[in-house]
Amino acid sequence: MIRFTDVAKRYPEGFEALSGVSFQLERGEMAFLTGPSGAGKSTLLKLVTAIEKPSAGKLSLMGLDIGALKPRDVPFLRRHMGIIFQNHRLLMDRTVFDNVALPLHMAGVPHKDMAKRVRAALDKVGLLDKEKLNPVVLSGGEQQRVGIARAVVGKPAILIADEPTGNLDPALAADVMRLFEQFNQVGTTVLVASHDLALIARLRHRTLYLKQGRLVSDGLEGAV
Amino acid sequence: MSRQGATTARVTAGDRAARNLEHHRDSLARAARDLWATPLASLLTLLVMAIALGLPMGLHLALQNLQGLTGRWDDAAQISLFLKPAVSLQDAEALAGRLKAKPGVAGLRLIAKDEALAEFRTRSGFGEALGQLDDNPLPHVLVLTPAAQTPEAAERLLAELKAEAAVDLAQLDLAWVKRLAAILAVGQRALALVAAALGLGVLLVTGNTIRLAVENRREEIEVQKLVGGTDAFIRRPFLYSGFLQGALAGFLAWSLVATGLAALSAPVASLAQLYGSAYALEGLGALEGLGLGLFSGLLGWLGAFLAVGRRLKAIEPG
Numbered sequence: 001m002i003r004f005t006d007v008a009k010r011y012p013e014g015f016e017a018l019s020g021v022s023f024q025l026e027r028g029e030m031a032f033l034t035g036p037s038g039a040g041k042s043t044l045l046k047l048v049t050a051i052e053k054p055s056a057g058k059l060s061l062m063g064l065d066i067g068a069l070k071p072r073d074v075p076f077l078r079r080h081m082g083i084i085f086q087n088h089r090l091l092m093d094r095t096v097f098d099n100v101a102l103p104l105h106m107a108g109v110p111h112k113d114m115a116k117r118v119r120a121a122l123d124k125v126g127l128l129d130k131e132k133l134n135p136v137v138l139s140g141g142e143q144q145r146v147g148i149a150r151a152v153v154g155k156p157a158i159l160i161a162d163e164p165t166g167n168l169d170p171a172l173a174a175d176v177m178r179l180f181e182q183f184n185q186v187g188t189t190v191l192v193a194s195h196d197l198a199l200i201a202r203l204r205h206r207t208l209y210l211k212q213g214r215l216v217s218d219g220l221e222g223a224v
Numbered sequence: 225m226s227r228q229g230a231t232t233a234r235v236t237a238g239d240r241a242a243r244n245l246e247h248h249r250d251s252l253a254r255a256a257r258d259l260w261a262t263p264l265a266s267l268l269t270l271l272v273m274a275i276a277l278g279l280p281m282g283l284h285l286a287l288q289n290l291q292g293l294t295g296r297w298d299d300a301a302q303i304s305l306f307l308k309p310a311v312s313l314q315d316a317e318a319l320a321g322r323l324k325a326k327p328g329v330a331g332l333r334l335i336a337k338d339e340a341l342a343e344f345r346t347r348s349g350f351g352e353a354l355g356q357l358d359d360n361p362l363p364h365v366l367v368l369t370p371a372a373q374t375p376e377a378a379e380r381l382l383a384e385l386k387a388e389a390a391v392d393l394a395q396l397d398l399a400w401v402k403r404l405a406a407i408l409a410v411g412q413r414a415l416a417l418v419a420a421a422l423g424l425g426v427l428l429v430t431g432n433t434i435r436l437a438v439e440n441r442r443e444e445i446e447v448q449k450l451v452g453g454t455d456a457f458i459r460r461p462f463l464y465s466g467f468l469q470g471a472l473a474g475f476l477a478w479s480l481v482a483t484g485l486a487a488l489s490a491p492v493a494s495l496a497q498l499y500g501s502a503y504a505l506e507g508l509g510a511l512e513g514l515g516l517g518l519f520s521g522l523l524g525w526l527g528a529f530l531a532v533g534r535r536l537k538a539i540e541p542g
Contacts (some may be wrong), residue, residue, distance in 0.1 A: 049402045049450070049541075051540065051541055051542070072454075072455075074456045075452045075453060076452065076454075077449065078449075078450060078452040079451075079452035083450055083451070089443070089446075089447050089448060089450070091443075091444055097273070102448065102451050103451040103452060105247070105453075106448065106451050106452045106453040106454075107238045107452060107459060108239070108241050108244065108247075109239075109243065110242050110246065111243075111246055150451070154451075154452075192525040202276065
């Protein structure tokens with residue numbers, strides 16, 4: 001599903017954010033990506049989401065070579081992914097419903113199917129009664145769950161989350177992680193970037209540990 | 225990898241077409257809502273564009289009315305053939321019949337010398353003096369309207385007619401025809417230049433407005449790109465916005481010009497009356513107004529297309 005082969009990312013000003021990273025994430029697998037600030041977690045996620053291209057090595061996503069991907073094909077690749085951000089990136093001038101429906105709009109799902117699918121996604125994250133509200137009136141935890149509903153509404157093959165629990169209290173963070181596990185149990189590949197080692201230790205999934213742009217450990221949390 | 229993405233694996237081509245149609249409708253509705261959301265700013269932008277469109281339209285109408293005032297080209301370009309005194313009425317009629325069949329002649333009227341004298345007697349006030357004449361000194365006259373629309377073609381026809389044996393004198397007020405044609409050509413060229421300059425202005429105003437709208441929605445565009453929005457999809461509401469602004473400005477320009485004409489029509493009619501004329505100003509027809517709206521809408525669309533295309537490529541989610 002996701003295959004890194006000796007991948008490096010060097011920025012034009014000379015900073016090397018990743019170097020010699022190799023790993024493979026199989027279909028239906030769940031893994032954490034962790035490491036200290038500046039270790040290269042965000043850069044790795046930018047490569048996976050085709051925001052950036054590798055400077056060296058090969059990154060293959062669902063059999064596609066990201067380095068060789070044409071810009072016009074990137075949107076179609078992203079429709080197979082659900083992306084969750086620490087700062088939610090919700091559109092505050094739209095309702096919760098409209099925010100969650102956004103990927104379906106992009107994919108050309110007709111209106112008649114859209115409502116059913118949006119409500120199913122909101123139901124999964126426990127926000128069915130908030131669909132008409134504006135995200136600005138929701139708590140941080142609720143906003144994060146709207147972001148998760150938006151990420152999963154299109155039934156993506158891969159779910160990618162960048163510090164999804166960064167702004168949440170431990171109880172809410174555990175709730176969010178339980179949601180990811182539920183999506184993973186139905187076959188979605190999940191990659192979660194987090195620096196919350198305590199949370200990672202509790203959940204015991206495969207953990208990729210980055211340090212100064214290099215993958216220094218790959219295994220269960222205990223190994224980290 | 226499917227081009228539609230995971231979410232639409234079961235979406236048929238018919239569904240996609242229906243959804244496309246829905247998106248066009250949604251984009252238009254959103255463009256209208258955005259315009260309405262900032263009424264004062266929108267009105268000011270539309271007024272600037274309407275004035276830019278209204279100026280060449282006003283100039284076009286001024287030229288149209290000038291043409292109406294100076295008379296039509298074929299009236300001004302009539303050729304008068306004065307036949308030789310010895311030519312009989314029968315010969316004049318035969319010549320008239322022959323010339324009427326010529327391809328370059330659109331119309332022909334024979335004024336017999338008796339008819340001409342009678343008319344002269346009535347109009348000149350010299351009836352008594354003319355009664356003293358033994359013979360009618362006036363010749364038969366043929367008045368021709370050339371089919372050609374250019375002074376050059378009329379001049380060629382005149383040369384051919386001069387060569388006719390029965391013709392004593394052939395007359396065409398060519399200088400006037402040439403002057404009029406030259407004045408109108410200058411006016412039309414000036415109109416084209418003004419229209420091009422102001423059309424470019426409309427393009428730039430729309431482009432700039434849309435460019436600012438793109439910047440204001442930068443965050444939204446980034447999110448759209450992250451969830452799989454193509455540039456074409458993201459661009460569409462902006463194109464509708466440009467078209468809507470252009471079209472509304474066109475209709476506003478139409479109403480501004482119509483208001484200007486309405487304000488001028490009474491004094492112009494009074495002035496014409498003083499010269500014994502029933503002349504009235506010509507305005508813009510509904511079809512022309514519709515054409516103006518559509519044309520300016522297309523200008524707005526083009527301005528938006530040029531502005532959005534480049535900006536969208538530059539906006540990438542970070």
